[in-house]
Amino acid sequence: MEYAKNILETIGKTPLIKLNKLTKELPCLVLAKYETFNPGNSVKDRMALQMVEDAEDAGILKPGGTIIEGTSGNTGMGLALAAVVKGYKMICVISDKQSKEKIDILKAVGSEVHVCPTDVAPEDPRSYYSTAKRLSNEIPNSWYVNQYDNPSNCKAHFLSTGPEIWEQTEGKVTHFVVGVGTGGTISGVGSYLKMKNPDVKVWGIDTYGSVFKKYHETGIFDKKEIYPYVTEGIGEDILPKNVRFEIIDGFTKVTDKDAAIYTQKLAKEEGMFLGNSAGAAIKGLLQLKDYFTKDDVVVVLFHDHGSRYVGKMFNDDWMKEMGYID
Numbered sequence: 455m456e457y458a459k460n461i462l463e464t465i466g467k468t469p470l471i472k473l474n475k476l477t478k479e480l481p482c483l484v485l486a487k488y489e490t491f492n493p494g495n496s497v498k499d500r501m502a503l504q505m506v507e508d509a510e511d512a513g514i515l516k517p518g519g520t521i522i523e524g525t526s527g528n529t530g531m532g533l534a535l536a537a538v539v540k541g542y543k544m545i546c547v548i549s550d551k552q553s554k555e556k557i558d559i560l561k562a563v564g565s566e567v568h569v570c571p572t573d574v575a576p577e578d579p580r581s582y583y584s585t586a587k588r589l590s591n592e593i594p595n596s597w598y599v600n601q602y603d604n605p606s607n608c609k610a611h612f613l614s615t616g617p618e619i620w621e622q623t624e625g626k627v628t629h630f631v632v633g634v635g636t637g638g639t640i641s642g643v644g645s646y647l648k649m650k651n652p653d654v655k656v657w658g659i660d661t662y663g664s665v666f667k668k669y670h671e672t673g674i675f676d677k678k679e680i681y682p683y684v685t686e687g688i689g690e691d692i693l694p695k696n697v698r699f700e701i702i703d704g705f706t707k708v709t710d711k712d713a714a715i716y717t718q719k720l721a722k723e724e725g726m727f728l729g730n731s732a733g734a735a736i737k738g739l740l741q742l743k744d745y746f747t748k749d750d751v752v753v754v755l756f757h758d759h760g761s762r763y764v765g766k767m768f769n770d771d772w773m774k775e776m777g778y779i780d
């Protein structure tokens with residue numbers, strides 16, 4: 455018989471799928487690393503399991519313990535799956551701009567969810583960063599994951615996502631394009647691909663309202679770059695340790711409107727029902743078209759599933775309210 459011993463064993467080994475319509479103006483082959491095939495429907499299952507297992511090995515996470523994380527949803531889902539299988543309690547601290555679906559999904563897999571305001575500075579005691587830290591100080595036998603600075607985040611992608619892309623493309627990948635939040639995906643995959651072939655170019659997708667692009671180009675952490683935005687999962691108002699700026703060749707910023715419209719286009723034109731950061735990633739990739747030539751193999755990573763966005767980017771009333779469509 456062939457079966458997985460538990461749901462965690464099904465993490466990874468996701469397909470690489472050719473894009474056909476949205477990329478037809480480009481001279482090169484564009485392949486999507488399709489992470490929604492993970493059991494929690496996102497790439498984050500990989501790093502969640504790695505962080506939990508590394509914490510167990512280090513003795514930081516002990517039997518009967520509580521896992522606490524500030525998460526926009528996907529990391530929480532990955533951590534919750536690991537917590538269910540391994541017998542830990544899970545608390546997710548989330549910001550109020552996240553979709554209701556994400557919160558309900560976290561509760562469905564047994565997490566306690568605390569919702570915090572988005573429009574406060576990270577150091578404000580009400581922020582989701584501060585709340586997660588406070589809870590971890592108050593609750594005995596708890597572990598604050600901190601995906602932003604936890605090296606196991608980047609390590610998971612160096613050990614699994616990067617090698618998979620390299621093997622699936624038979625070492626022919628020339629460009630890697632991906633949205634950047636904590637930086638784990640771009641840094642882990644990017645550094646693996648560059649280790650195999652230093653000529654591989656690594657492109658980060660950023661949002662308006664986030665500090666990454668300006669910091670990469672100037673070395674300046676410019677607070678004027680920070681303002682509320684709609685796009686979910688990418689961009690930051692902090693510099694996480696997991697963003698390894700030195701392995702990134704460039705950033706491009708995608709507007710909230712374009713990210714939303716391209717999230718719909720992926721579903722309607724490619725049959726790819728994906729999250730909002732996938733829309734940003736494909737639009738960003740199109741913005742980078744001048745860097746691609748005929749023989750290039752461009753891999754874009756799509757982080758999560760469309761079901762978490764049915765109340766937003768897949769709801770035309772919401773799209774109209776936002777002024778994104780007529």
Ligand code: PMP
Pocket residue numbers: 526528529633634635636637638639640686687688729730731732757758
């Ligand atoms: N897209 C989505 C939907 C996400 O949840 C995240 C994680 N915040 C990202 C993109 C960015 O990935 P990373 O944190 O590895 O940079």
